[in-house]
Amino acid sequence: MNIAQLVFCWPREAKYSCEPETYEGWAIEHHSLELGTTPLRVGDIRHWEDLDWKVAKIEAYAAQGDTHSRFSVVMLTLDGAEPQHDPWDDDDPQLMSIYISGEDFVFGWPEHSEFLPKLGGSAPQLDGWEVASLQDFEGLHVTNSYTRVRVCWCAPTRVSEPAVAMASA
Numbered sequence: 001m002n003i004a005q006l007v008f009c010w011p012r013e014a015k016y017s018c019e020p021e022t023y024e025g026w027a028i029e030h031h032s033l034e035l036g037t038t039p040l041r042v043g044d045i046r047h048w049e050d051l052d053w054k055v056a057k058i059e060a061y062a063a064q065g066d067t068h069s070r071f072s073v074v075m076l077t078l079d080g081a082e083p084q085h086d087p088w089d090d091d092d093p094q095l096m097s098i099y100i101s102g103e104d105f106v107f108g109w110p111e112h113s114e115f116l117p118k119l120g121g122s123a124p125q126l127d128g129w130e131v132a133s134l135q136d137f138e139g140l141h142v143t144n145s146y147t148r149v150r151v152c153w154c155a156p157t158r159v160s161e162p163a164v165a166m167a168s169a
Helices: 012-016
Strands: 002-009 029-036 045-048 051-063 070-077 095-100 105-108 129-139 148-156
Touching: 002 095, 029 045, 029 095, 029 105
Parallel strands: 002 070, 095 148
Antiparallel strands: 002 029, 045 051, 051 070, 051 129, 095 105, 129 148
16 A cells, blocks of 8 residues: 655745635645555646646655555645755654544644554544554655654544443342
8 A cells, every 4th residue: 555645835935925825824735645556656647726736756654564555755846846845943853643534534743752643542633533553654764754654544433332230130
């Protein structure tokens, strides 16, 4: 399975204009998720917001203990040129978590590794879902956006049945 975080990067000048119309003053990127069997390549095109976006850059991550799964951060721009990013604010390891349910997904950016999701934990913003299995990926290059990514596959929260008291006759 190929898991890709898609990062649609508006041109930097969009920060100072009215485009995109949904720009809220703090980000000029939109993050999405794509699951598939074929990995994306530089130059591939995805359609979003009624525009064609070209894959400009791909960051690869290695799976720990799983040679069949791949994770990547895929940067897409309108012209296919590699986007410019501001540097991270600090020197702490950059972590990302992704919670995937049968209905939706949520990204998270914990500050420290002890805050990464754990097996059986609840899935924030996905009410009624808990972490059923985990996959860890590590950045292959120093220039990757993240040092570690944890993908959480979620299942509906199990409701424990109340114990039934057995009465003896």
